[in-house]
Amino acid sequence: MVKETQNLIKGLPHKTIERLSQYRRALLICLEKGKEYIFSHEIAEIQHITSVQVRRDLMLIGYSGTLRKGYNIKELINLIGNIIDSPGGINVAIIGMGNLGRAVSKYLTHKRQKLTIVAGFDINSKKIGNEILGIPCYAPDEMKQIVEEKKIGIAIITVPATKIPETTKRLINAGIRGVLNFTPTPVVVPDNIFLEEYDMITSLEKVAFFVKQAMIEEEENRM
Amino acid sequence: MVKETQNLIKGLPHKTIERLSQYRRALLICLEKGKEYIFSHEIAEIQHITSVQVRRDLMLIGYSGTLRKGYNIKELINLIGNIIDSPGGINVAIIGMGNLGRAVSKYLTHKRQKLTIVAGFDINSKKIGNEILGIPCYAPDEMKQIVEEKKIGIAIITVPATKIPETTKRLINAGIRGVLNFTPTPVVVPDNIFLEEYDMITSLEKVAFFVKQAMIEEEENRM
DNA sequence: TACCATCTGTTAAAATATTAACAGGGCAAA
DNA sequence: TTTGCCCTGTTAATATTTTAACAGATGGTA
Numbered sequence: 001m002v003k004e005t006q007n008l009i010k011g012l013p014h015k016t017i018e019r020l021s022q023y024r025r026a027l028l029i030c031l032e033k034g035k036e037y038i039f040s041h042e043i044a045e046i047q048h049i050t051s052v053q054v055r056r057d058l059m060l061i062g063y064s065g066t067l068r069k070g071y072n073i074k075e076l077i078n079l080i081g082n083i084i085d086s087p088g089g090i091n092v093a094i095i096g097m098g099n100l101g102r103a104v105s106k107y108l109t110h111k112r113q114k115l116t117i118v119a120g121f122d123i124n125s126k127k128i129g130n131e132i133l134g135i136p137c138y139a140p141d142e143m144k145q146i147v148e149e150k151k152i153g154i155a156i157i158t159v160p161a162t163k164i165p166e167t168t169k170r171l172i173n174a175g176i177r178g179v180l181n182f183t184p185t186p187v188v189v190p191d192n193i194f195l196e197e198y199d200m201i202t203s204l205e206k207v208a209f210f211v212k213q214a215m216i217e218e219e220e221n222r223m
Numbered sequence: 224m225v226k227e228t229q230n231l232i233k234g235l236p237h238k239t240i241e242r243l244s245q246y247r248r249a250l251l252i253c254l255e256k257g258k259e260y261i262f263s264h265e266i267a268e269i270q271h272i273t274s275v276q277v278r279r280d281l282m283l284i285g286y287s288g289t290l291r292k293g294y295n296i297k298e299l300i301n302l303i304g305n306i307i308d309s310p311g312g313i314n315v316a317i318i319g320m321g322n323l324g325r326a327v328s329k330y331l332t333h334k335r336q337k338l339t340i341v342a343g344f345d346i347n348s349k350k351i352g353n354e355i356l357g358i359p360c361y362a363p364d365e366m367k368q369i370v371e372e373k374k375i376g377i378a379i380i381t382v383p384a385t386k387i388p389e390t391t392k393r394l395i396n397a398g399i400r401g402v403l404n405f406t407p408t409p410v411v412v413p414d415n416i417f418l419e420e421y422d423m424i425t426s427l428e429k430v431a432f433f434v435k436q437a438m439i440e441e442e443e444n445r446m
Numbered sequence: 447t448a449c450c451a452t453c454t455g456t457t458a459a460a461a462t463a464t465t466a467a468c469a470g471g472g473c474a475a476a
Numbered sequence: 477t478t479t480g481c482c483c484t485g486t487t488a489a490t491a492t493t494t495t496a497a498c499a500g501a502t503g504g505t506a
Binding site: 055065 | 452453454
């Protein structure tokens, strides 16, 4: 990629990055259906956002569509790939092969060419040394070695809360570059490691809050 | 709750709601440890945010701490509960008891007193009529009846992409109030139903992007 | 050819969200 | 008791994100 493009990408807002990932997801489905071009308002509708936002995001990454035809789906997929994906791909490990870990593994396996789950870690001795869902499973104290050997860049944490401090220490020590934490316990990493945290309880409680509010408003209107 | 408080809550920013949920989560852990009071900077550190933001959020919900002692943990937990929780609780259904559905069920069961998973739905006849992880499982065409009977307010969607349109139609028909969609396929609901969508691929790709950027920057600095 | 409808691309404005700055107050140590 | 430190609460400033507004361009149509 030319340097100019790299400079564009550098300042991309976080929100735009997230949406680009979502656009690609939608575009891949469209491509499969045999669609060749797509309008900004079509993408917008799928994502529950406005077409202006779509056009603006695409402007930010320097992509131009064809007037009255829209955007070339294949081209756009490739461009988003150039932005998000690393050319050689990034290997991923799942830390904790419990229920959540396995669900995540199954969900993510073969979804993206440039992101490969290459290892799982667990303390359960029945799992260590075996494959789970096609993913070889290792003991926590092998982490540094395996991360280096398999060139693992990203770890997805799905262990119980009590194991978080130990797990984090091991990951930092192993030289991981990015962490996605699905645990309700916030993780502490040095700031050269990119950290993303997600807790489904927060999402659920957010829904609960707005459902409650809607009910209160209905109540008020009835009076 | 007095009307004044309700007016405060009404205009609460989405982000504040999310953080309140996270504060409570952290506070519950502190309470368990026997801690009585907590400073804004302590909460901030746990959540990787600034203490100003914590104080600002608490200001927005009208809570005052004690100078030099901080916030009373028990009080704050109760207040956040008053805001987020519905007094009688809200019942939740999991739509799709596959891997992800079961992981979500296990993860959420007994986590919050006011959110109870009371039903699962699946097309698999082996699951229908049985309990999975203690959750009774029903056929999709029983949805309307069960939602009404069990007073289910929120549905968590974890079905395969192909089943999304049908599932959504059933949920709308059943009179659901809020939807949390863990599927990569965006769903369409009328806007009297609150919708929250989360796709872990987006999170993972976000991490991948920033890891890539960090590596490019290192490369540049080396030259 | 002239007009109209409908796209894109971009700048400007508005709305949200975060951070800075600081006043006010209480406790502790000198 | 006075000084200094370290809290909270709040307003003001900044940064980020979204939305509005509109210029420009293309193709269909009368």
